[in-house]
Amino acid sequence: xxxxxxxxxxxxxxxxxxxxxxxxxxxxxxxxxxxxxxxxxxxxxxxxxxxxxxxxxxxxxxxxxxxxxxxxxxxxxxxxxxxxxxxxxxxxxxxxxxxxxxxxxxxxxxxxxxxxxxxxxxxxxxxxxxxxxxxxxxxxxxxxxxxxxxxxxxxxxxxxxxxxxxxxxxxxxxxxxxxxxxxxxxxxxxxxxxxxxxxxxxxxxxxxxxxxxxxxxxxxxxxxxxxxxxxxxxxxxxxxxxxxxxxxxxxxxxxxxxxxxxxxxxxxxxxxxxxxxxxxxxxxxxxxxxxxxxxxxxxxxxxxxxxxxxxxxxxxxxxxxxxxxxxxxxxxxxxxxxxxxxxxxx
Amino acid sequence: xxxxxxxxxxxxxxxxxxxxxxxxxxxxxxxxxxxxxxxxxxxxxxxxxxxxxxxxxxxxxxxxxxxxxxxxxxxxxxxxxxxxxxxxxxxxxxxxxxxxxxxxxxxxxxxxxxxxxxxxxxxxxxxxxxxxxxxxxxxxxxxxxxxxxxxxxxxxxxxxxxxxxxxxxxxxxxxxxxxxxxxxxxxxxxxxxxxxxxxxxxxxxxxxxxxxxxxxxxxxxxxxxxxxxxxxxxxxxxxxxxxxxxxxxxxxxxxxxxxxxxxxxxxxxxxxxxxxxxxxxxxxxxxxxxxxxxxxxxxxxxxxxxxxxxxxxxxxxxxxxxxxxxxxxxxxxxxxxxxxxxxxxx
Numbered sequence: 001x002x003x004x005x006x007x008x009x010x011x012x013x014x015x016x017x018x019x020x021x022x023x024x025x026x027x028x029x030x031x032x033x034x035x036x037x038x039x040x041x042x043x044x045x046x047x048x049x050x051x052x053x054x055x056x057x058x059x060x061x062x063x064x065x066x067x068x069x070x071x072x073x074x075x076x077x078x079x080x081x082x083x084x085x086x087x088x089x090x091x092x093x094x095x096x097x098x099x100x101x102x103x104x105x106x107x108x109x110x111x112x113x114x115x116x117x118x119x120x121x122x123x124x125x126x127x128x129x130x131x132x133x134x135x136x137x138x139x140x141x142x143x144x145x146x147x148x149x150x151x152x153x154x155x156x157x158x159x160x161x162x163x164x165x166x167x168x169x170x171x172x173x174x175x176x177x178x179x180x181x182x183x184x185x186x187x188x189x190x191x192x193x194x195x196x197x198x199x200x201x202x203x204x205x206x207x208x209x210x211x212x213x214x215x216x217x218x219x220x221x222x223x224x225x226x227x228x229x230x231x232x233x234x235x236x237x238x239x240x241x242x243x244x245x246x247x248x249x250x251x252x253x254x255x256x257x258x259x260x261x262x263x264x265x266x267x268x269x270x271x272x273x274x275x276x277x278x279x280x281x282x283x284x285x286x287x288x289x290x291x292x293x294x295x296x297x298x299x300x301x302x303x304x305x306x307x308x309x310x311x312x313x314x315x316x317x318x319x320x321x322x323x324x325x326x327x328x329x330x331x332x333x334x335x336x337x338x339x340x341x342x343x344x345x346x
Numbered sequence: 347x348x349x350x351x352x353x354x355x356x357x358x359x360x361x362x363x364x365x366x367x368x369x370x371x372x373x374x375x376x377x378x379x380x381x382x383x384x385x386x387x388x389x390x391x392x393x394x395x396x397x398x399x400x401x402x403x404x405x406x407x408x409x410x411x412x413x414x415x416x417x418x419x420x421x422x423x424x425x426x427x428x429x430x431x432x433x434x435x436x437x438x439x440x441x442x443x444x445x446x447x448x449x450x451x452x453x454x455x456x457x458x459x460x461x462x463x464x465x466x467x468x469x470x471x472x473x474x475x476x477x478x479x480x481x482x483x484x485x486x487x488x489x490x491x492x493x494x495x496x497x498x499x500x501x502x503x504x505x506x507x508x509x510x511x512x513x514x515x516x517x518x519x520x521x522x523x524x525x526x527x528x529x530x531x532x533x534x535x536x537x538x539x540x541x542x543x544x545x546x547x548x549x550x551x552x553x554x555x556x557x558x559x560x561x562x563x564x565x566x567x568x569x570x571x572x573x574x575x576x577x578x579x580x581x582x583x584x585x586x587x588x589x590x591x592x593x594x595x596x597x598x599x600x601x602x603x604x605x606x607x608x609x610x611x612x613x614x615x616x617x618x619x620x621x622x623x624x625x626x627x628x629x630x631x632x633x634x635x636x637x638x639x640x641x642x643x644x645x646x647x648x649x650x651x652x653x654x655x656x657x658x659x660x661x662x663x664x665x666x667x668x669x670x671x672x673x674x675x676x677x678x679x680x681x682x683x684x685x686x687x688x689x690x691x692x
Contacts (some may be wrong), residue, residue, distance in 0.1 A: 034647050106639055152458035191653075196542065196566040199645055207647040218652040220641055222544040222600025226658040229602075254568025256575075264606055295566055299545060301380050301553040306564040307537075312572040 067136030247331025413482030593677025
């Protein structure tokens with residue numbers, strides 16, 4: 001079977017995101033990676049649900065875990081009658097899709113697709129676990145190959161010798177960008193904002209950049225202006241959790257201020273991703289407020305509160321290009337993205 | 347004896363910074379405060395030197411520990427002949443002054459003053475330990491009372507109901523500001539940037555603000571733009587490690603970008619402190635680069651580097667007022683500070 005994860009950093013290879021085999025799903029524990037390379041072994045789809053809930057994997061990781069979890073559900077149901085197998089899979093789809101409230105819609109697309117594949121296999125007297133696993137890999141290939149196109153378009157904007165600043169972890173786009181830059185033999189260096197409070201930049205992005213052979217430096221989130229003034233950054237790039245049709249983006253907290261600083265220092269900011277069909281303006285974006293204890297971490301006095309918005313919104317006036325699978329758009333023209341047909345993504 | 351530390355937060359009261367008594371100096375361990383309230387007990391001046399070196403106390407704490415350490419040295423020498431006592435104190439002065447390279451000049455002012463007081467007491471057949479301790483308290487009173495004046499001038503710029511953003515830990519000025527705001531019955535709230543990688547804002551400033559009864563919220567260093575746009579900050583204030591005669595400042599890393607963001611959001615930035623007599627322009631400021639491992643903390647791949655500048659420099663164009671013991675200056679007029687006589691500070 002064709003695979004699109006060749007030559008990617010370790011943590012983006014399918015087996016190291018989440019993988020079904022012989023009645024078990026193994027999920028790389030991203031909470032401790034790369035300090036420790038350790039897998040959570042799930043013996044049931046409810047274990048997979050719990051692992052997603054517990055943030056064993058995050059970013060795009062749960063989409064892979066969801067499909068593999070459905071394959072595991074089919075394996076669990078192997079000795080049931082056909083109707084009961086289907087009922088079992090329906091329950092699994094519901095449970096896995098609702099593991100985390102904010103991504104329920106996207107997760108449901110994946111689990112319901114797996115459900116359809118499973119039902120078809122059952123009716124055709126084939127192995128539904130194998131069918132769901134193979135279809136999950138197809139879905140992964142769709143996502144990875146689309147992100148490869150996005151990354152190719154981003155790399156058009158990157159020159160040999162560039163110093164690139166990133167925020168948070170852009171998952172597949174970061175991996176694809178690194179693979180392409182290596183193929184193009186562009187010698188660039190990365191500066192990764194550590195991205196408090198979860199440190200995705202320091203733990204995940206920096207690890208991928210360094211593993212792929214690029215010079216990589218972590219900067220604390222409060223050293224960005226120093227970095228831009230004293231080290232000289234050529235471009236800032238980030239992925240996006242949401243891109244509205246009118247060219248605004250929501251991304252991990254901290255993106256907005258780096259975008260403002262980029263404007264101040266005349267550094268271009270390139271956002272990567274697929275615009276959201278159903279989001280028209282910034283009013284359609286909801287900022288999730290997360291548990292303040294994740295910021296406090298017990299290091300202050302007991303009456304002190306904390307603020308933990310998951311994301312912030314960067315207005316289109318701070319964005320130079322929105323880099324998509326259909327090319328690079330000025331934010332004010334992004335709405336034309338939907339003039340032509342869009343690719344199936346999940 | 348008159349004292350200027352009344353009604354200040356716990357960690358700014360003299361006994362809780364560093365204190366000599368009965369052959370021992372106790373230093374509050376600020377590395378773990380407020381999670382634990384624990385003291386390092388020093389039985390010799392070399393223990394005090396080591397405690398300063400190990401960052402048991404930091405910011406202005408070492409200036410107090412230095413004087414108290416000299417009192418302890420005099421106690422250690424109690425059974426020596428007068429000439430040997432003086433020799434012993436001279437060695438102590440040298441050792442304590444050089445505990446940390448960057449503050450040697452200021453530390454030496456304190457230890458050499460203690461040395462003079464000790465020699466005078468020895469010659470007058472008085473107890474040099476007691477004399478040095480009392481003189482250290484006098485020196486503390488000079489610093490605290492000067493900072494009280496600075497804080498009074500800052501409070502002229504703070505209105506009832508203001509939301510105040512701070513960076514790092516402004517030590518005595520923060521304490522004095524809180525005492526004055528309380529006396530003036532101004533109901534303000536504080537937002538403390540956590541100040542990576544050492545978290546002084548979260549651990550020290552937030553603790554002091556909350557202890558003094560003000561509503562206090564920690565924000566990660568990457569949430570500043572979100573905060574300014576969504577919560578509405580009325581003013582940003584920080585102390586300064588260096589203030590040049592021409593109105594530029596160096597302060598803890600992160601200050602510069604908050605100043606840029608303040609300008610962007612039309613929020614005034616007030617710097618507090620005493621200008622440096624011997625620093626004329628930003629070229630006179632050296633940025634100390636600290637150990638990158640303090641940023642890395644073992645959470646990334648092994649080839650990844652980190653950048654850890656201790657401070658950054660904020661140009662006068664981002665500063666609204668420089669608040670001193672002689673009043674509030676526009677940065678371009680700061681040079682006139684030295685037209686009138688300056689107060690003894692240490």
